[in-house]
Amino acid sequence: MLGWAVVFFIIAIIAAVFGFGGIAAGAAGIAKILFFIFIVLFVIALVVNLAKGRGPKL
Template sequence: MLGWAITFFIIALVAAVFGFGGIAGAAAGIAKIIFFIFVVLLVISLIANALRGRGPKV
């Protein structure tokens, strides 16, 4: 998912360089949404892993 956010960010940068403001804004918005979804899922995953509390396998 982070890969998708980076891809849309790069698309936004390229579009901005070539002067396509609408496309750049849309791609940047999509990248921002995907990035925040990634962060939320990461935090949920870290909390779930901490609550599960499995120790190292012996």
């Protein structure tokens, strides 16, 4: 999922360079949504693994 966020971010940058503001804004919005979904899922997975005792030894 993080890979898709990076892909949409790159599409947004390329579209902005060529002057396609609407496409750039849309791609950046999608990238932002995917990034935040990734962060939420990562935190949930981290908490579940720590609760099960399989997490990193701190």
